[in-house]
Amino acid sequence: MKIERLIGIIFYLINRECVTTNELAQKFEVSRRTILRDIDTLTLAGIPIYSELGVNGGYIINKDFKVDEKIIDSNNKEYILLALNSLRTVYGNKKIIETYEKMKHLYNDVNINALPDVDFSVVTESPQIIRCVDLINKATKEHRTIKFIYTNSAGHTKKVFLNPLHTYYRWYSWYVFGYDTSKNDYRMFKVVRMKNISLTKELFQTKDNIADLLSDFEKRRNQTNITVTLSYKQEIDTLVNEYFKGKIVETVNDCFIREIEIKENDFMTFSILLGLCDKVKILSPQKYKEKVLTHIRKIKKNFT
Numbered sequence: 001m002k003i004e005r006l007i008g009i010i011f012y013l014i015n016r017e018c019v020t021t022n023e024l025a026q027k028f029e030v031s032r033r034t035i036l037r038d039i040d041t042l043t044l045a046g047i048p049i050y051s052e053l054g055v056n057g058g059y060i061i062n063k064d065f066k067v068d069e070k071i072i073d074s075n076n077k078e079y080i081l082l083a084l085n086s087l088r089t090v091y092g093n094k095k096i097i098e099t100y101e102k103m104k105h106l107y108n109d110v111n112i113n114a115l116p117d118v119d120f121s122v123v124t125e126s127p128q129i130i131r132c133v134d135l136i137n138k139a140t141k142e143h144r145t146i147k148f149i150y151t152n153s154a155g156h157t158k159k160v161f162l163n164p165l166h167t168y169y170r171w172y173s174w175y176v177f178g179y180d181t182s183k184n185d186y187r188m189f190k191v192v193r194m195k196n197i198s199l200t201k202e203l204f205q206t207k208d209n210i211a212d213l214l215s216d217f218e219k220r221r222n223q224t225n226i227t228v229t230l231s232y233k234q235e236i237d238t239l240v241n242e243y244f245k246g247k248i249v250e251t252v253n254d255c256f257i258r259e260i261e262i263k264e265n266d267f268m269t270f271s272i273l274l275g276l277c278d279k280v281k282i283l284s285p286q287k288y289k290e291k292v293l294t295h296i297r298k299i300k301k302n303f304t
Helices: 002-014 020-026 032-044 072-092 094-106 126-143 210-222 236-245 269-275 284-304
Strands: 049-052 058-061 144-151 157-170 171-178 185-190 194-203 227-231 245-251 255-263 279-284
Touching: 002 020, 002 058, 020 032, 020 058, 032 049, 049 236, 126 144, 126 157, 126 171, 126 194, 144 255, 157 210, 171 210, 185 210, 227 236, 236 255, 236 279, 279 284
Parallel strands: none
Antiparallel strands: 049 058, 144 157, 144 194, 157 171, 171 185, 227 255, 227 279, 245 255
């Protein structure tokens, strides 16, 4: 267990600029004293780990340090191939496909057929969107500001200048996270709603940890979460549980009362709830219930 933790600490440091003792202790679920002993062990073993003092201090590993490939065991290889194959189905980038084929050859001792098959190809974005993601990734690597026209879910259009920091795939769509120079704040944009994307000559720098920035952004977004109470027949619990985890708080006759937490203005969640409205009742909050009813009336009017 200690060996696995020591290896984990090495990789954690390699992938970050500077890490505190508290962060390592929390990550590996051990005490600060244990982390201090682990750092001493790694240093004595010749791992180039340095400590930096000050408010923003912590542990840093030499950027030139390379890990011997022998440290990767069979389980690691399986997960690497599984991750690459999954990414290949959703992001048909030529380099990803080439990388997958190379790694499959290097790790030829792994039984490919025994790996789980995670196929996102049925929800893969169009080639045009993939090209946009490639362009954004290029800007991210080169630290170049991008500009584009963005249309939000309400149909409002604006011009955006963004310092792109990270792209990721969620809810069957690609998103880019970055610093909106006109808002002087971090924002997230759905790539499919971005038009006329181009790279500017403007360069940007960021010293902050992107994972931390994204985590803080998500926490702020989650402050808009609301609790919705649903009522439905027990026999469709599997269907409801497939989309909404939450918890069952009461059973009334043959019905379950379930509380779920959702983002108030999330279109995908709203659409799923709307699709289940012939089987599920929204009990509260009244404001969200009225929102769904208003949408149903608009649908009815549109079809008459």
